Amino acid sequence: MAPLISVIIPAWNEEARLPETLKALDTYRMTRPQIAGISCKFEFIVVDDGSTDGTCKAALPWVDLVLRMPKNQGKGAAIHAGAKAAAGEICVFLDADLGGSAMNFPLLIEPLLRGEADMTIAELPRAVKPGGLGLVKKLAKHGVLALTGLSAAAPLSGQRAVRREILQRSGRSFPGFGVEVGILIDAIKLGYRIQELQIPFTHRETGRAWRDWLHRGKQFYAISRTLWQCWRRPVC
Structure with missing residues (x-):
């Protein structure tokens, strides 16, 4: 039987960028329904995290399901809701942009289909324009290393594939932008195989405007909370 792949995209006010992302996914589904020589089925899920623009309307023509959060609850809650609604044995998380x-x-x-890994994480190409000071990434890397012994190259990457059983065994959600770090730590603690891959995904880069620093501040806070949660209440 062809495996079902659930592609889950959390989105907040992504009306402008989301359609191009979804069109690329739909084109693949329609023209190349195989991965690694294996026929696959796909379901595409967008979680509209309380957007105030037309994100939901922009997603509808392309996806199998749109979940609308009543208010903005953060990336962690959106990913948890999408995973709960997904039916696939493999869940793929992608950013909307x-x-x-x-x-x-x-x-x-x-x-995952070849049996070589249980979770894969995309390491994206180096950013083109100057960004932050690297404090958020250092916090995530050092936190994952301290709690698991794994030196991860891209612990914050939002582009990843994971066997559904990992999410089920973890059984918990993580706050906001700490969700990727939390899922990674739990997967390692539970004994699953992690593989990082260099994949040419491109997305909107943050710069050094005030809103970009605010975004990094929210990331730092959420990741700190997640590391504390994983230290105080390890999954096993």
């Missing part, structure tokens, strides 16, 4: 580069999503899935 990947555009045409979303066509590369099968590269995340191949190692």
Whole structure:
């Protein structure tokens, strides 16, 4: 039987960028329904995290399901809701602003279908424009290393594929932008195999405007909470 792949995209006010991302996914589904030589079925799920623009309307023509959060609850809650609604044995999480580069999503899935990994994480190309000071990434890397012993290259990447059983065994959600770090730590603690891959995804880059620093501040706070949660209440 062809495996079902659930592609879950959390989105907040992504009316402008989301359609191009979804069009790339739909094009792959319609033209190349195989990954690593294995026929697959796909379901596409967008979680509209309390958007105030037309994100929901923009998603409807392309996806199988749109979940609408009553208010903005953060990325962690959106991913948890999407995973709970998904039916696939493999869940793929992608950011809403990947555009045409979303066509590369099968590269995340191949190692799982070949039995080489239980979770894959995309390491994106180096940013073009100057961003932050690297404090958020350092916090995530050092936190994952301290709690698991794994030196992760891209612990914050929102582009990843994971066997559904990992999410079920973890059985918990993580706050906001700490969700990727939390899922990674739990997967390692539970003994699953992690593989990081260099994949040419491209998305909107943050700069050094005040809103970008505010975004990084929210990330730092959420990841700190997640690391504390994983330290105080380890999954096993």
